[in-house]
Amino acid sequence: MNIRKATISDIPHLLYIYNYEVLNSTSTFDIHPKSTEDFLKLFDSHGNKYPIYVAEENFTILGYGYLSPFSEKEAYSITVEDSIYIHPLYRCRGIGKQILKFLIERAKDTGATNIIAKVCAENFISLHLHKSFGFAEVGKLIKVGSKFGRFLDVIILQLIL
Template sequence: MIRPVSFSDAQQLLNIYNYYVINTDVTFDLQPLSLQEFQDKLHEITKAFPFIIYEENNEILGYAYAGKFRSRPAYNHTLESTVYVKHNHYGKQIGSKLYAELIKQLKQTNCRVVLGVLTLPNNASVKLHEKYGFTKVGHLREVGYKFNTWLDVGIFELKLS
């Protein structure tokens, strides 16, 4: 089921996220977050933006949320979306279900544009964004450095209104 996040979910969410920090380049965090850091992040996001989880048999298998794209006030109607699926549960359409619900919720806000900011190459994430109507509007070359590799970032845009 898809439901709103609860603060009691923090440890399971952190476990999902830290797997990606340690093992992949899809996030540019270099060190695993502490539970307190993740709880602080969760608190900040949920004050103003949707944060949903996908749960099956009391196990969180994925999550999605939207947050500020940038802090300057002119960007207040532009959000950045995020989705993570537990690493051993790919191919079950969890990310798609989460994204469909997140976009539905964002359409009920005053948000005008949602951006997906993706490490490239990342075919699965690119396909997910394209499935929901995001268009690639930017490609930043070698702007991140992780695992002794320079990484590109793609920016994908979805206009909601």
Template sequence: MHIRLAVSSDLPQILDIYNDAILHTVATFDTVPRTLEQQEQWFEQHGAAYPVLVAEQDGAVVGWASANRYSDRLAYARTAELSLYVREGQRGQGIGKALFERLLAESKAAGLHTVLSRIVEGNDNSIHIHHVYGFDTVGTMREVGFKFGRLLNVVLLQKIL
């Protein structure tokens, strides 16, 4: 497996992984699959300040991670929100950990100061890995999401780089 900065030709595979998460998990609160055009716009908003990485194995993207702009208000420019997704069937092989480590390093090198994560309550594996990498739990937002017919709580985590 190889971790590298994403390029535009990776977007169809990034989109495939993300749309699968939209349709089958509560890892994202998006409820409608994205189009390639939407994913291209998302990618263009990142640039050097907000890295996007892919994990590649045998020529295929098996996971991706990004540091996303937290807010369009300029005072938040050094704060990012982390996203990380691994292709179904590839989870549990260390891909997420490798992406996590590299994204934190790339984010710090890009000049980011704070990284936030919002994780659905009950996703204990994701919360645990965040704690392993030095994230602190900031709090829980109660019943802020509604997906698959149920209200969902979200745990907010933060790491100062």
């Protein structure tokens, strides 16, 4: 498996992976599937500093991840947020771990001193994954989301680099 920068031609694969979550899980609070145009905007907003990366094996996209600024306000420029999505067929094979490890190194490269993850409280696997890299639970937002007819809490995790 190798991790490389995503290109526009990966978008159909990324859309499949992301929209599967939109429709089937609370790992994202998006409710309506995203379009190619939405992902083109995502690519545009990520540019050189925070590119989107894909994990690939034998020309198959297994998952993807990226960093984003935590906030556009300048004093937050030392803080980034991570996002990771693994193809449903390739979960639980250590790919999420490899992408998160990779993103932590890229965050250090950008000079960030913190990574924040906002994880739905019922997403035990993502909570476990982040905590296994030393992310600490620093807060909980109660009933800030509503999807599939239920209220959802969000746990905020922080890794100080």
